[in-house]
Amino acid sequence: MRKLSTFFLLFLTAGCFAAEPILIGLATPFSGRYKEQGQAQVRGALLAVEEINNNGGIGGRPLKLLTENTASKPDHARQAVQALADQGAVFTFGGTSSDATLAAANQAAQNALIFVGVQGFANNLTEEDAQKYFFRETYSARMGAKALAQYLNTSLPGKKLFYMTADYQWGWSVEESLRRFTNTQDRAQHPGVKVQYPRPRHTHFQDALSQAEAAGADVLVMIQFGEDLGMALSMATRNNLKEKMTIVVPTLNLTMARDAGAESIAGVISTLPWYWRIPEKYGFTTAQAFVNNFKNKYAAYPSNASSSAYSVVYQFRDAVQRASSLESDALISAMENHSYSHMKDTQSWRALDHQNTQSVYVVAGRDRNEVINSPLHSDYFDILMRLSAEESAISADEWKSVRQANGRPAEL
The missing domain is CATH 3.40.50.2300 (Response regulator)
Structure with missing residues (x-):
């Protein structure tokens, strides 16, 4: 069974499912000219999974990260997300080039799965092509x-x-x-x-x-x-x-x-x-701990691709805890209009367009x-x-004008 409807059920069935991991899928390039971005995302995501599992996982269940190569190509991105869905991922994220990110997001939607864009900056992703199952963690162009x-x-x-x-x-x-x-x-x-x-x-x-x-x-x-x-x-x-x-x-x-x-x-x-010096400069203690842990694990400082992927995994955990569910619709409701301070000052998942508003x-x-x-x-x-x-951030009125000009509904 790929999805359990409530967090409560996770505890009722703890004896049966204690060892069954919650699968999340990262679709990102491991080949091509954007492969370094993909490798940075994997490092950040793996660190988050390790930390969460060391602290009891989610509802007593460990997280497991699945990965698939998009090669930063739309066709490959669609195949990657479908492979993740077929393996049982309940949540997907990743992306680098905007074209591949859009393809990945649309394939995830066909499987009623959330896809969070770690990278992929083109405006259309959260404007004319915005849709229910896509969120963007990074800023837009x-x-x-x-x-x-x-x-x-x-x-x-x-x-x-x-x-x-x-x-x-x-x-x-x-x-x-x-x-x-x-x-x-x-x-x-x-x-x-x-x-x-x-x-x-x-x-x-x-x-x-x-x-x-x-x-x-x-x-x-x-x-x-x-x-x-x-x-x-x-x-x-x-x-x-x-x-x-x-x-x-x-x-x-x-x-x-x-x-x-x-x-x-x-x-x-x-x-x-985001930049690894920002937490120290502005006094963001949680983000500084991430920088230190990343440095200790990989003998390198994290890029914003790493920090974004790391943060997305934590946002998934927190959404599951708020929703008491692994179902996509419940997670979407839990994410929309949620504000948090994790890697820098306050960020918000705007319900209007699913763009993460941020400095x-x-x-x-x-x-x-x-x-x-x-x-x-x-x-x-x-x-x-x-x-x-x-x-x-784009204003609500301007966003609705863009949607209208492209024949799209004014709500996701």
Whole structure:
């Protein structure tokens, strides 16, 4: 029996089910250019499962993590989620590229299973394509763009921007949002180029970088992710473009910073939903314990992909305890409009769109020597500012307008 209807039944049948684990499934890439993100998610999720099991599990039953490879491809993502469902998972999560995350979420819905997006930032996931069984733990492209635009409008006003955009849903979503919030919709004044996705080559990046330089851009907005971003940043550094223009990356994490290298990250402006220095800086004791435990277990500091996956597992546990159930509908009700403080300041699962509303941090890459001399050579970023959850989230009225424009109902 895959699902038990109430937490009460778990205790009534404790003698029979004490050794039967509760299965949760992580669908994430273990191959392809986003594989490092997937590995980071697994590490965070496994640490949470270990901690929960060491403290009695859920209702006396241990958690067991199942994993399937999405390769960051929609078809693979659908197959991965179906495999998890067939194995008996009662809850699924993961995702990196937005296209694969959407495919995974829709496949989970066909099985009446929740899918929580650990990564996958495109606006459509919680706007026109939002649905009952999908929640997003990380911020959206719109939320990150609002924070980044506020910094750019204040610190780099009146500059010429050039957009170098990955040619798929996430890239389009970020560019549209950032152009809107920075008032750079005039493509003649603020040009850009779409870069092949997936599997862009050096020649694609070299052509885009040459166009940015020829355009006389003051700011290069590099809308790339994972190993693609590392490749593009390394090439821009070797071409000395950082001496001619400021490089802005809409979202970064520790894994991508390591991949690109300290020299390439230095001076780059970006946003993060979380960073391992944030708990210490702002006094978040639970999150600091996570950082310490992760470091002790893996001899490395966690990226926000790890922290997100870790937090999602705990959110599942807490939802089960509030709902006294493993049924998806009961868990959805338990999650909607629930607020909590776990990895940073207050976060909320908004019932309107199932977007996790939260603070967004704007950061700048630190000098190479500072990174090299930092703990585990891993302190890549200085925190420049924080945009609150209230400021970053899309309004209810605007969300409903987006839904109406796309022929979608005003409620999930």
